[in-house]
Amino acid sequence: MSEKADAPTDIRVTGDADYTITVGRGLQGRVADALGDRVAKVLIVHTPTVGRLADELRQSLQQRFGQVLLAEVPDAEAAKRVEVAAFCWQIMGQADFTRTDAVVGLGGGAVTDLAGFVAATWLRGVRLVQVPTTVLGMVDAAVGGKTGINTAEGKNLVGAFYAPHAVLCDLDLLETLPKNEILAGFAEVVKAGFIAEPEILDIVEADPDRATDPATPEFRRAVELAIAVKARVVSEDFREGGLREILNYGHTLGHAIEHAERYQWRHGVAVAIGMMYAAELGRMAGSLSDEAVERHRRVLTLLGLPLSYPAGRWPGLLATMQRDKKARAGMLRFIVLDDIAKPRVLAGVDDSVLQFAYQEIAS
Incomplete structure (x- = not known):
């Protein structure tokens, strides 16, 4: 049986960028509140590995937001390519995303890096909520506001410092990880x-x-x-x-x-x-x-x-x-x-x- 603590823990980042990293269980229901009321359209960037979870999140968010789209990207570092970022930009452009719309990064560290870069660069910045689904994503990639993609010459050579609006670290998502x-x-x-x-x-x-x-x-x-x-x-x-x-x-x-x-x-x-x-x-x-x-x-x-x-x-x-x-x-x-x-x-x-x-x- 899992030894689960009840109350989530909020960890604040302050200074140049103020946001909260929430650690706990059963946090998926908080994504809509984290996005806020002014958002009309949402793009969920995810990998095939979490496709079912992405679809469930899309359905729940559609109860509150006008349009929720999915962008399925490759697993791991293959996601962090300019061609993949361009694929996400294309979806946003065709759906007429404005500065009041948002991106959700759902997946491991590579996906949150990519989603952050896409959010930072679309119209010079739209709202971003990170929902990391791996240990690496929770403790590193999703929580510091560093976003980026790789080039043939090296890792993370193209990117931006861009703070998320919120980070939700749901420990329940880790219990099925290899x-x-x-x-x-x-x-x-x-x-x-x-x-x-x-x-x-x-x-x-x-x-x-x-x-x-994780239990x-x-x-x-x-x-x-x-x-x-x-x-x-x-x-x-x-x-x-x-x-x-x-x-x-x-x-x-x-x-x-x-x-x-x-x-x-x-x-x-x-x-x-x-x-x-x-x-x-x-x-x-x-x-x-x-x-x-x-x-x-x-x-x-x-x-x-x-x-x-x-x-x-x-x-x-x-x-x-x-x-x-x-x-x-x-x-x-x-x-x-x-x-x-x-x-x-x-x-x-x-x-x-x-x-x-x-x-x-x-x-």
Whole structure:
């Protein structure tokens, strides 16, 4: 039997963009209220995986709004292409969407990235409500106001900072997710633990099975802590002028691995390797202790996530990282730790040091 908490939790993002992230169960009925009264037309962007859920949502919203349309897009990173965004724009154009209409992103992190970009760019911005259906979407992609699509040259190179009107994280939607999908998404949960909230790591180390079971209070606690970390950071630095960079822990190498794998790998799997690399790089920079590096290894292993990548792939990974949007004037920037929950930027590292750190995780 599910161990379900009753009341939903509201987590606020403030500053440049004010909105509420609601975490709980049975939240699908709140989508109409989240959209508000002034909306006349709604586009639900979704994947085939959640097609039935999208149709149910469409039927419920049609009781309140004049026109509700569906845009079915490919699963995973295949959705984040300009051709797919153009498909959504075409639907909106043919239906005469105005600035008082809205987009709902229903699906995993790739779909919420795409839906956010579509909402940000149509008429320079229409209302957006995110309904993430994966762990990754709930703790990362849907909650920070970063939207984007991929290009042949790299991940998320085209996008916009665009805040949602609301985010509804319905934990009931996670209970049918495959276990490997939950574990991959948990890479972003433990990332929040490494950079800011060690209680998340304690929860995983105490009982990884309960920590990753959507029916348990341990799972909900870890997810809410991870969302709260991101909400605090985004509230202080919505457009990534400084502090928000810490959320990229493990992502510089992680994104390069995703590119090398032609986006066939789950984001969290690549980021797990990226965090292990960042830990080794932090140790070589003289800041991170052997014990903290080993804690990375232990936590990621408990989640069944990979820690290494083939040795011969380094030249291609380095070239991709040099095109990363976080680089400055060709200088690579990494988030490393001085200790657990003490992140900082490391820039201008010699290529030989970067390669030596990679050798520590190379298979």
